Amino acid sequence: MSELREPCVPGLFTEEGGASLLGARCRSCGTPYFPAPSHCRNPSCAESALEPQAFGGGGTLWSYSVANFAPPAPHRFDEPFRPYVIGVVDLDQGLRVVGQMVGEAADMRVGARVDLVVAPIYHEDGKAFTSWKFELSRGSREHA
Numbered sequence: 001m002s003e004l005r006e007p008c009v010p011g012l013f014t015e016e017g018g019a020s021l022l023g024a025r026c027r028s029c030g031t032p033y034f035p036a037p038s039h040c041r042n043p044s045c046a047e048s049a050l051e052p053q054a055f056g057g058g059g060t061l062w063s064y065s066v067a068n069f070a071p072p073a074p075h076r077f078d079e080p081f082r083p084y085v086i087g088v089v090d091l092d093q094g095l096r097v098v099g100q101m102v103g104e105a106a107d108m109r110v111g112a113r114v115d116l117v118v119a120p121i122y123h124e125d126g127k128a129f130t131s132w133k134f135e136l137s138r139g140s141r142e143h144a
């Protein structure tokens with residue numbers, strides 16, 4: 001971990017105290033959000049009462065697809081481009097969120113347990129630029 005790390009986009013996630021997404025939850029209706037919106041978007045919510053909430057820990061892989069093409073600018077990636085997996089994960093804390101998966105498509109399966117992690121997206125000037133990703137939980141890897 002001597003590698004210098006910097007978030008691709010500041011303010012969206014943290015690695016302190018474990019990887020987590022910096023979102024919000026409505027105190028009135030309980031709806032979780034990431035990223036945090038300016039007000040609650042639940043049409044049947046009587047009162048928008050958003051408060052910051054960090055979402056982390058485990059979840060379940062709801063669906064995934066494989067990107068066989070390099071993402072367009074301004075997105076960056078390490079050369080040579082390698083296909084990567086994009087997952088849709090239901091976090092146990094009640095948030096459905098999209099993120100890049102750590103690992104190969106052949107190891108993925110819908111319903112697998114995953115963990116939120118912060119990992120490099122690309123490297124530049126000796127620095128790793130990070131984002132949130134999902135990694136198959138230990139048990140899911142063994143049974144894949």
Ligand SMILES: [Zn+2]
Binds near residue numbers: 027031041042049
């Ligand atoms: Zn609400």
